[in-house]
Amino acid sequence: MPARSTNSGRNKAVLLHREKLRRLREILFANVVMAGEIPAPTGSEKLLARFLSDRFTECGLANISLDQSGNIAGELPGRTGQRNLLVAAHIDKIWAENNDHTVSVGVGTMSGRGLADNSLGVAVLATLPLILEELEIELASNLVLLGTTRSFGRGDLAGMRFFLENTARSPDAALCLEGIELGRLSYSSLGMARGEIVVSLPLEVEGNESSGAGVAASLAGVITVLREIDAKEAPDARILVGSVEAGSGYSVPPREGLIRFEVRSHEASRVARISKKLESLVASIADREGTRASLEMIAHRSPGDLGSAHPLVRRARETLEVLGIETHVAPSVSELALLLDRGIPSLTLGITNGENRHSPAETIALEPIFDGLAQIVSVIQHMDEGALS
Amino acid sequence: MSEIDQRISRWLETNTFHHSEFWDMQELVRAKREAGLTISLCIPTLNEEKTIGKEIIVFKSELMDRYPLLDEIAVIDSGSSDSTLEVAASFGADTYLSSEILPEYGSKPGKGENLWKAIHQLRGDIICYVDADIKNIHAKFASALVAPLIYRPEIQYVKAFYDRPLAVSDDLRPSGGGRVTEILVRPLFSMFFPELTAMIQPLSGEYAVRREVLERLSFPIGYGVETSHLIDLYQTGGLEAFAQTDLDNRIHRNHPTSDLGKMAFGILQTFVRRLRDYGMVKDVPEIHSLFRQFQAEGRRYEQTSREILEEERPPMITLPEYRERHGR
Incomplete structure (x- = not known):
């Protein structure tokens, strides 16, 4: 019975979080617009890193740093700091600097180059400290927010690779954010x-x-x-x-x-x-x-697999079920592969629905973003509770 | 250097700003609170569904939620047939139909009408007007315009300017103010109000003004509204009443040349009226209000004409409804 009541309480919290987070919609959407309109082709992500750095500073994050690979990181110290959690989003886009990066906002959608991959992920990363504050969630673990560079093509995940090779405190668990598709659950890498x-x-x-x-x-x-x-x-x-x-x-x-x-x-x-x-x-x-x-x-x-029975995977699935969203399991070849390769329990989640990925008219739906945020918060809480194996 | 040149140089030194000077938003909000000011943002619209949503999101997030600089964000619409008002409302702006504000005074077509009615509808001590068609919107389009009014009580009216030359050398930039500015307004100002030529973009749709100034200005309802403001306030307050802020870059839709002709026609009407009212020219003949343009198609030449009558709304302070609503 206690386990069932815990689950029920947790499910209620997920739905409550989704509603509460609507209060941050303009702040989040503005971050999407701003992250979307800053060019960040692979290898030239400096301006977008600066944007994230400013946001981290405004949120009062600790240890904000730009590393040699151009990654930007900030830390939300935990109550006990016994564990280190990582939430990452790649900040590079497939688009050249001279492409038109104008974002258009319509009723229920936003469109523009790179919004789904990965301006929305970057915007959620920038807003995450405010999201946790709004929900009055104080984590026991240290939470490192990381915008990684050079993920596409010849970049070969150089940003995440550099971070993992040089970080003083290896993450105990990690979550990678991708703009689309809501319901995407990646826990293995090809x-x-x-x-x-x-x-x-x-x-x-x-x-x-x-x-x-x-x-x-x-x-x-x-x-x-x-x-x-x-x-x-x-x-x-x-x-x-x-x-x-x-x-x-x-x-x-x-x-x-x-x-x-x-x-x-x-x-x-x-x-x-x-x-x-x-x-x-x-x-x-x-x-x-x-x-x-x-x-x-x-x-x-290298191929890697957390396994469908892993508590993190189960929690992510349960949350999607509570939110009424179908799970799409999809193996990844991006940052997740490096994390799994190092034995770090990790997931990649999509944040909203979208279409025309990698086209000039890349479009994201606004309303489902709050489902995506509720899922992200739920998974972070689970990581924080420490059931990682 | 002539006396006018000296005054202009001095003014450019003291009253021309760059938006980066106002980067410290916390300090700006603190100064606003200390000064006891309230600020309204007004966006006049007509069929702007493509850009209005982004403007509202950015202003609300950056200048209300993060830094409480603005006290209200209002869209005043001339009767859009698209979803401008729906989009604006969905992101939290207050939306008004111009025709429903002061309905007893009727409704006239034109952006100036919306700007005028905003003075009655909105509550702020400062009203900041921002056009709705800006593609590269940023919080600075409002914050860097109200900042000089917050920090410098003697400044009454702050205009935006923005230009980007095709090539930059040695930090010098030509001060391109737009086509109508360069071929009409600047030559006219040079002839009749030379100090006003220091306004780099006199027709810019982005400006912030103190209520006590706005309520005493007449409002041409159409294209002449910005020009008339500059001339009228200059007559009473001189160049020192103005300031301007460099916003670097503004991307918006380009107007076709035929529209520029209409704009110039409306501005000229206002200008000539001001010259007459201020006694700067005598015996102004009757001015026609029909603007004629021609199109050639093969050997066929077609005339299109449009009535452009720059009617003016009186200073808002003369309306009893306004005085009652605002306790003036």
Whole structure:
């Protein structure tokens, strides 16, 4: 009976929190607007880090620091400080500095570049001290809020990696925030290898050019092989082709081209084996007369899994149930992978619903944000209670 | 250097600010409390659903919830057919239809009408007007305009200016004030009110004014409202009554050239009327209020004309309803 009544009390609190947090809506939404309108391409996140730093200062956080990797951290000291909890959001965006970052606010939605990935996550991080204050939650553990840099592409999670390698106090548990999708629950990470294949034709070679396709023909051949490998390995592994670049106009066959891809699997050995296959593929292209080809692997992740029975996972699921939201379990290849790799019990949660991710019209729904916040608070409280294994 | 040049230089030194001078919001709020001032923010609107929500969110969060600088945020609407009022209300602004304020005085079309009625409706000792079409809205659009009024009791009227040249060299910036300013208002000011040329953006829609000044100004209901304010207050208070704040950058929708013609026509009406009223020119002939523009399509030439009559609302202090509501 006591356990049931505890659960019931907890569930009531989640619903109550959701309602109370509406009082902070303008502050939160303004933070979304401001975080959204500050350009922060991977590797140039300084302005957005400054914004977070200012917000942390205004909230009176302790130990606010900008590290060598450009990460910005602040700490809310706990009552006892026996444990250290981490809440992190990556602050870099996929958009270039000169893209229009204007945010539009409509009835029930906001839209603009990078809002879902990850201005909303950054805004929640900036507002979290006020959220806990509004709910009169005083944690026993120290809570470190961290805005991480260089998460995308060649950034290869450099910000989070640097933090974990250099922090004096390793987190006892961690939560990563992503703007969308509400109900997303990531507690495992996929093994991943990310690479680029570059194919080029030296100037003196005319053969392929006369075909009218230049290096595009070779790129098409590579993609065909990638698709074949993907079909053979699925569903245990996937090869995702993220982008293809070649040429610059309409009439001149391209002499150089690039394919960016990711290999993903729950099994590290499978990822390694496919990577080897790709090395052979590239070597075979390079053997052809006059064609040059190279493969560069730019990022690796090890697979990890907290397990669906972990108390943190159960708590996150229960909270979503209380809020009437369906859980979508999705493995991650982002910051969560590094945390799990170090044995830190960690989750990634989505905050609201959205659409057009990674498009100029990226849109987030405003009302469900309060469900997302209630879930985040509930999980943080659970981490604080210390049931981490 | 002429005497006018010296006065302008002195004024630019003492009464032209940069928003960064007012970064300390806690200090600003403290000074406001100490001065016993209340501040209202007024956003006049007509079909601004795309930008109004963001403005309200930013002002309410930054200047009410975080730093209690503003006492009210009000949207005064000319009758939008889109969801401007719904969006504004959903984020906590007080929303009013201009036609429902002082209905016994009727309703006239134009932004100036909304600004005038705001004086009656709003409660603040200072009213800060901010246009609704700003894409890069920031709290400084209000805080850096009211700050000089809070810190310097002798200042009555603070205008915003913002410009960004295409190229910057040696820290010098050309003071581009917008097309209508540069080809109409600045030449007119240079001829008749040379000191007012120091206002870098005289037509800016963002300004903060003390109530005791606003209630004594006539309000052209259309395009001439900003120009008339500057001339009328200059006549009584001189350049020293004004200040201006550099807000760095303002992104808004661009008006087509045909609209600029209408704007210039309205401003000229107001200007000529002021010249006549202040006895600066004599024997002003009858002024036509029909603005004519032409379009060519092949060999067909079409005339479009529009009546632009810059009616004026009287100083609010002359209305008994106002005096009663505000105890004046």
